[in-house]
Structure formats: structure tokens, C-alpha cells
Amino acid sequence: MQMGIPHFLCIPFPVQGHVNPLMQFSLLLAKHGCKVTFMHTEFSLKRANSAAGANNFEGSLMKVVTLPDGLDPEDDRSDVFKVLWSIKNTMPARLPKLIEDVNALDVDNQITCVIVTWNMGWALEVGHKLGIKVANLFPASATSLVSIFRIPQLIHDGIIDSQGDFDFDARLPTKNQQIQLSPGMPMIDTHNFPWGGFNKTIFDHLVQELQTSELGEWWLCNTIYDFEPAAFSISPKFLPIGPLMETNSNQSSFWQEDTTCLEWLDQQSPQSVVYVSFGSLAVMDPNQFKELALGLDLIDKPFIWVVRPSNDDKKKNANAYPHEFDGSKGKIVGWAPQKKILNHSAIACFISHCGWNSTVEGVCAGIPFLCWPCAKDQYLNKSYICDVWKIGIGLEKDENGIISKEEIKKKVDQLVGDEDIKARSLKWKEMAINNIEGGQSSKNLKFFIDWAK
Structure with missing residues (x-):
């Protein structure tokens, strides 16, 4: 068993809202002395490089690698589900070779942990089979994670049927029924579930992704405990490590920023x-x-x-x-x-x-x-x-x-x-910043890095 520094392979789903938080987290890990290999699709890296100029990661702890997404250059990548199915069909077979190649470059610091965002659960299966530790970084709120986590219970309670549609029997008399996912969480409208408007294929993918994601020992959340405390009572795997705020990085932007x-x-x-x-x-x-x-x-x-x-x-x-x-x-x-x-x-x-x-x-x-x-x-x-x-x-x-x-x-x-809203905004800002600087989130980060060793 090698005992070098932890080496993370970070694999986001290639949309801005997933690449961004995982890139912020990768920069944070590198800042803490960890080695990070960040995996873009070939198309995403080209976009990020043309938006920000060539990736310029300080020091040598952060490296970028790529795999093809399986689509042709002229395919429309704004069709997120087209990208999703293509990746699921092409990348799983290629990832073991990429891991092997990365490990061959530094035999003393081989990949110790694979971190993925939602939709990339197949990579957890690959890592798990290779005996590598695996974890999830969930790019939305912990509450959104809870709503997906609760799908089996929602089906059991007749709130939704197994297609993810609303079950308009006596147990759910109106479309606008409000439910509470867990005590202490805000009431939500049943038609505002994160999978609302998706078809059965997408819903089935969601359920499958939930099962695959259980392989991850941690579900890292870009939030602080105080933002949504009730969400963290759902599972001991949920770990708040946010807010991820590497302000000076535009390495993850897909469009050129107008400064x-x-x-x-x-x-x-x-x-x-x-x-x-x-x-x-x-x-x-x-x-x-x-x-x-x-x-x-x-x-x-x-x-x-x-x-x-x-x-x-x-x-x-x-x-x-x-x-x-x-x-x-x-x-x-x-x-x-x-x-x-x-x-x-x-x-x-x-x-x-x-x-x-x-x-x-x-x-x-x-x-x-x-x-x-x-x-x-x-x-x-x-x-x-x-x-x-x-x-x-x-x-x-x-x-x-x-x-x-x-x-x-x-x-x-x-x-x-509204002066009251302004005052509360500053209070929540202070609470969030305190979590980065020596608060609970920074303690959780240290705990996570120690686990990855």
C-alpha cells in the first residue's frame, strides 16, 4: 500500500454547473498539498482553453487529462441528455486505461480516490472495481440531494408512481400538494421535484444513478451545515465542505468572461x-x-x-x-x-x-x-x-x-x-465565510483528505 500524498481523480459531468464546483474543490485540494488529476472531455477542455487561455495551474499538483465524449464535433452539446447517453456508452471502457496511464507517470503517488459529480456514477463503479476509494460531489443543494435520496420512500408513500409522475389517487388529491421531505425542512410543492418534466428514461437514469452513487463513501455538498441543517440528518454520508469559493479562478468557464x-x-x-x-x-x-x-x-x-x-x-x-x-x-x-x-x-x-x-x-x-x-x-x-x-x-x-x-x-x-433583508444577507455572508476559515466545513475538508490517505 503506497503512503504518498492523496491523489484525486476528479470527473465532472461536462456542464458548467458541474465543472465549476468540482474545479473549485480540486483547486482547494491542491492548495492543501494533495495531487489532483482533473478529467475534462476533449470538447470541454477545448472550450475552457479558448475561454480562459491555456490552463495555468500553479505548481505541479494539478494536472488535466481528457477522454472523448463519444459525440461528433458537429453534434449539439446543448442537448445535455444526448451528451449523457453518449458518455455512458463510451467512457466506462476507456477509464481504466486512463487511470493506468496516470499512475504510470508517478508510481509513488498513484490515484487514491475518484470523485465524480452527478451523472458520472459509472466512474464510481470503475474505481470501485479497481480497489480505489470513491466519493461524490453533489453540485446542487443538500436538499435537492435529499429529494432524490427520498425517491424510493416517495414511491412507497404514493406521492409519485414508479415513473416519477404524480399519482392522482386519494393520497394525492391536488397537483399542488405540499410535502416535507424531512422534519425541519421547508415545505415543497410536489410539482417542483428536481426531476419534474423529465420523461421515464431520464427518471430511470436518476434512480439508477442514485443506486450507483451509494458506492461513494461520501456525498460532498457545496454548502454549509447552517444553510440546510435538516438535510444532514438524512444520511451520515452527507458532508458539507462548502462554500467552494476559489475567487481568482476562471479555469472552469466555458465562455470568455467580459471583464x-x-x-x-x-x-x-x-x-x-x-x-x-x-x-x-x-x-x-x-x-x-x-x-x-x-x-x-x-x-x-x-x-x-x-x-x-x-x-x-x-x-x-x-x-x-x-x-x-x-x-x-x-x-x-x-x-x-x-x-x-x-x-x-x-x-x-x-x-x-x-x-x-x-x-x-x-x-x-x-x-x-x-x-x-x-x-x-x-x-x-x-x-x-x-x-x-x-x-x-x-x-x-x-x-x-x-x-x-x-x-x-x-x-x-x-x-x-428593505433594510431587514440587507442586514440578514450580511449575517448569512458572515456565517458562510466563517465556515471556510477554520469553521465546520474546513474541518470536514481536513477529515475528508485524511480519509483519502
């Missing part, structure tokens, strides 16, 4: 700017996009609006600005250095889709939220932001299912004028 917005922010008054971003996957309906544009004109405040480059030529018309849109008070960018923006003194509030990475980054910056969830786990995150932590407010849709420009203006005015 001119930081100089622009320097010219604005303190707490005056509205920051708007919907993450790396959300696609907005064209009518809603136009209403948002007009709403930003209406609020009469400077704004930074991230309008992501389209992954798909067919959806380009979604980003058609209405002819009456002025936009002169704001700055529109394709992709932005989000953590730096959120920590800038000029930011007043964050209009967010409530993806977990954005949620953690906003909380750590002490910024109030205007919540605009678009899909899946984002509704769970919104319930924490608005109802548990009380550091944000939600936007309401009109009878046509659109969030109107008037609603946007009304809620921004309400949010920036």
Missing part, C-alpha cells in the same frame, strides 16, 4: 447596480426576454445583464431585443466574472434563476436576491432564499405566465428598500 464590466462597475455608486444572470443552461422564452429588457429600462437603475451566447443557432431569436428597448443605463455582456461582480460594492441586488452555484455565490457576497427560478432544483433553492434565510423575494407571473416589466420594477424597488 470590462468590472471597470464599468467602478464608475457606479455603491449599492446602485442590479445584476441579472440566469446561469449556464436556462433558455428564456422570447416574449419573456422582451419583457425583462423593458423591465430593466423601467427600474431606472444601472444594471449588468448577462445574455449568454446561444449554444444553438435555432434559438438565437430568443435574444431579440424589443425595438423600444433603450438599455443605455446598463451594460450587457455575454458572460461575466460573477463572483467578482457580486463582491463589488456597487451591486445592490441579484436577479437570479437560483441555480445552486449562483445561490452560494450570492449568499457569500451578502447580496439580496430577486428570485426567478426556471427549472428543477431552483424552486427548492428559492424556498430557502425567501422563506428560510429571508434574504430575497420572488417574482410573480401574470395570467399569461409572464413576469411583467411592472412586476420587475415593483419588486426591485421593494428589495433595494
Whole structure:
């Protein structure tokens, strides 16, 4: 048994919301003297390199390797499920050889632990068969993890049937039934489960992934215990090691960050700017996009609006600005250095889709939220932001299912004028930062590294 430093092989599912937290965690492990081999797909590495310039990892403890995702160069990788099936069909056979090659380069420090994000559970099976320790890093909230963890119980209780659909018998009289996944957790709407809207194939994958992930000795969560304490009573395997905040790294970005917005922010008054971003996957309906544009004109405040480059030529018309849109008070960018923006003194509030990475980054910056969830786990995150932590407010849709420009203006005015929300935001920020610097999360990290030895 070799007794060198721990050597982690980190394998994210190749979407921004998975690559980002695992890259942050990898940099943290390297900072603690561990050796890290980070596995991109060939396509993802090409994207990350063209966005950030060549990967420049300080020292030699962090290395990048690649495997092909099995798709052709012209295939549409914005179709996440197409990528998922291709990877599951091609990578498992190739990973043992990659591990062998990495180990041959440093026989004294061979791979001691494989860490994967959700959807890459097959790599846990490969590592397990090779006698290597395995662990999961879950990229969403611990509460989202609990909701998936609870699927067998939800089926047993008749809340959902085995297809993941809602079971409209006497046990579930309304679609909007609210349930509690565990005592102490917020109530959630049954139609806001993370797998909502997926077909049976996807749901079956979810259930299979849950079973495979049980091989992992730890489920590492990018959160702190105090954010969602009840979630950690579900399983002793859940280990909070967040918030993952390696601020100076853009090594995981798939788009080039427009840093001119930081100089622009320097010219604005303190707490005056509205920051708007919907993450790396959300696609907005064209009518809603136009209403948002007009709403930003209406609020009469400077704004930074991230309008992501389209992954798909067919959806380009979604980003058609209405002819009456002025936009002169704001700055529109394709992709932005989000953590730096959120920590800038000029930011007043964050209009967010409530993806977990954005949620953690906003909380750590002490910024109030205007919540605009678009899909899946984002509704769970919104319930924490608005109802548990009380550091944000939600936007309401009109009878046509659109969030109107008037609603946007009304809620921004309400949010920036609410001193209680501002004070609570700073309190949660302090709690989060204390966990990084010598608090429970940093103790858990040390415990995890010692386990990997």
C-alpha cells in the first residue's frame, strides 16, 4: 500500500454547473498539498482553453487529462441528455486505461480516490472495481440531494408512481400538494421535484444513478451545515465542505468572461447596480426576454445583464431585443466574472434563476436576491432564499405566465428598500465565510483528505 500524498481523480459531468464546483474543490485540494488529476472531455477542455487561455495551474499538483465524449464535433452539446447517453456508452471502457496511464507517470503517488459529480456514477463503479476509494460531489443543494435520496420512500408513500409522475389517487388529491421531505425542512410543492418534466428514461437514469452513487463513501455538498441543517440528518454520508469559493479562478468557464464590466462597475455608486444572470443552461422564452429588457429600462437603475451566447443557432431569436428597448443605463455582456461582480460594492441586488452555484455565490457576497427560478432544483433553492434565510423575494407571473416589466420594477424597488433583508444577507455572508476559515466545513475538508490517505 503506497503512503504518498492523496491523489484525486476528479470527473465532472461536462456542464458548467458541474465543472465549476468540482474545479473549485480540486483547486482547494491542491492548495492543501494533495495531487489532483482533473478529467475534462476533449470538447470541454477545448472550450475552457479558448475561454480562459491555456490552463495555468500553479505548481505541479494539478494536472488535466481528457477522454472523448463519444459525440461528433458537429453534434449539439446543448442537448445535455444526448451528451449523457453518449458518455455512458463510451467512457466506462476507456477509464481504466486512463487511470493506468496516470499512475504510470508517478508510481509513488498513484490515484487514491475518484470523485465524480452527478451523472458520472459509472466512474464510481470503475474505481470501485479497481480497489480505489470513491466519493461524490453533489453540485446542487443538500436538499435537492435529499429529494432524490427520498425517491424510493416517495414511491412507497404514493406521492409519485414508479415513473416519477404524480399519482392522482386519494393520497394525492391536488397537483399542488405540499410535502416535507424531512422534519425541519421547508415545505415543497410536489410539482417542483428536481426531476419534474423529465420523461421515464431520464427518471430511470436518476434512480439508477442514485443506486450507483451509494458506492461513494461520501456525498460532498457545496454548502454549509447552517444553510440546510435538516438535510444532514438524512444520511451520515452527507458532508458539507462548502462554500467552494476559489475567487481568482476562471479555469472552469466555458465562455470568455467580459471583464470590462468590472471597470464599468467602478464608475457606479455603491449599492446602485442590479445584476441579472440566469446561469449556464436556462433558455428564456422570447416574449419573456422582451419583457425583462423593458423591465430593466423601467427600474431606472444601472444594471449588468448577462445574455449568454446561444449554444444553438435555432434559438438565437430568443435574444431579440424589443425595438423600444433603450438599455443605455446598463451594460450587457455575454458572460461575466460573477463572483467578482457580486463582491463589488456597487451591486445592490441579484436577479437570479437560483441555480445552486449562483445561490452560494450570492449568499457569500451578502447580496439580496430577486428570485426567478426556471427549472428543477431552483424552486427548492428559492424556498430557502425567501422563506428560510429571508434574504430575497420572488417574482410573480401574470395570467399569461409572464413576469411583467411592472412586476420587475415593483419588486426591485421593494428589495433595494428593505433594510431587514440587507442586514440578514450580511449575517448569512458572515456565517458562510466563517465556515471556510477554520469553521465546520474546513474541518470536514481536513477529515475528508485524511480519509483519502
